[in-house]
Amino acid sequence: MKITKLTTYLAPPRWLFLKIETDEGIVGWGEPVVEGRALTVQAAVNEMADYLVGKDPFLIEDHWTVLYRGGFYRGGAIHMSALAGIDQALWDIKGKALGQPVHALLGGQLRNRIKVYSWIGGDRPADVATNAKEVVARGFKAIKLNGCEEMQIVDTNEKVEKAVETIAIIREAVGPHIGIGVDFHGRVHKPMAKVLAKELDPYKLMFIEEPVLSENAEALREIANHSSTPIALGERLYSRWDYKPIFEGGYVDIIQPDLSHAGGITECRKIAAMAEAYDVALAPHCPLGPIALAACLQVDAVSYNAFIQEQSLGIHYNETNDILDYISNKDVFEYADGFVGIPQGPGLGIEIDEAYVIERAREGHRWRNPIWRHPDGSFAEW
Template sequence: EDLAPLLVGRDPREIERNWQILYRHPFFKGGAVTMSAISGIDQALWDISAKDLNVPLWRILGGLARDRVRMYDHLGGGNSDAVYNSDTVSSFEEKMKQSIKDGFTAVKILAVPQSAPLGDAAKLRHAGELMATARRAAGPDVDIMIDFHGRTTAAMAIQFAEVLAPYKPLFLEEIVPPDQHEALKRARAKITVPLATGERLLHRTEFLPLLEDGLIDVAQPDVCHAGGITELRKISALCDTYGVTMAPHNPLGPIATMVNVHLGLTTPNFLIQEVMRSDVSWRSEVFSGVPEIKDGHIYPPTSPGIGVEMDEKEAAKHPFVSGNPVQWFHNDGSVADW
């Protein structure tokens, strides 16, 4: 509602100018709420522009930079309980085998539990057991990524990395909270496993200090929060300058997934794409054109625009339902990052 008057009457195909208006004309720039709104509008403008030319989105993003996009699964297919609460060895083994059976060659796990700021030997031991189980179930050739979810201090991140490194993870994700630049520096100096972060960063200027200080190997901006397609292309180009690859954050639905696929198809320094497969039973009633994942990859779509369409009448049957906020506390009652 705040941004709509800025664009009413303008040509939707003037994507860059429209983006600049949305970002620069509000007096208070940026922030998660505004950037998320800009992201949604921007994706719609790109969809309109591609449909106006009757071509798939990847065509107007510069054409193909690769033949297919490699996808990675979440443990349990992305079911939130499986992702955040699968803390037993048996559940890790079962769900890892299912992802491999479904054709994925890469899987993300949260093997790092909530831990104390320092000296949590039991949690370190448990993380090692979970990762050992995941590696045995996956075999030596499947890539495993480990999401720390910004839960740990630099000191604990270093210790967890020492425990997990022998199992050859592809990367460690968000090892410290995203606002702790100096903590990331300290951890980076001690950790040899590739590091990824960026899902809570909203603009290329927030990635620049990480790149200048050599703190990340993989950037993970979210197309639904970091300014949409327009800004992600700029973040990707900036990262490419520093030899950093892209693995966009995507815990969302089929439209966001498809937008990321188009970006992956056209981005030279793209690495791998996150997907959440387990969401709601009525997804197929609301969305059409959702691509099939074949052998862990998605191939270039041929439909005009983004390629996934939403039935708004069906969607209206499933109104937003607010969930309980996530709250974590340490054993002594102090507040913990989750």
């Protein structure tokens, strides 16, 4: 079997899909994208296609190694996201050719399902208590929201009180046993992150996510000293080498590699194993489309330390299209009792509605994240 063609599709609301074809008619699908940089990743995939066409798709580890190490410059969001989507598609081809789900090729599943959480609210938390109740009523046992709006490097007690009030309202609304993840989204710097972590401790959160940006990871140790809440981080780390100092520093309790950003199934499987050796939990980041979610579930299935999975069904970004729109087997993601089942079909286990992908790609997208500013006019992290 040989790879014959790579085709990318810009699919609303903000995704990029990749189709890899072979001379035996078996195709694989991947989702290589950086939100807001989809066209750049698309160009990187097209560059990598020069090497892949004519190659045996089964040699996934070798292809990954060449596509990563074969260029003098390596790593980072664009390179690793392009490689991630290619990797996903190659695993999809191999699983389909062998009639096995990817998790069977990775050693076999050690769980039948995994807990999931759902986002509530939007970029600026509002009406969150009502939204949280609605999500819990749909069967979710865990939720996540943005913990604060823009925050200066040193900000006011009023800002802190507003953030704490939001979480207090949610905790009261959903009761003591629903997991609550609070995402600081890298909006907060060390001086205020210490304050927020301490003030939120009484609400028994499931985790605090990105209390500071990944490049300021050395601050996490001090932040952890102000709170007993688990700290999660990792959506903006792209390889096992990026994660190495995080593990060695003992900075985090939960890692969140993104299967469409961090080198795909091949790399995230290795990152998960590294985390297990440091007694760190796995909760893959996935506010993306159906291919990304299916890839995450393959790794969840074989990772002992996986405990919860992010998913984007009904997320506020998905205004024009949602994850089920692009697949034919819409029951593949079996949501029940706060869990989702592990797909059992060959490859990634999903059947892409290619005609619909092509139709929506005619519209495409140019999604960009908002640009925020503080009252003094300076840039604010989104």
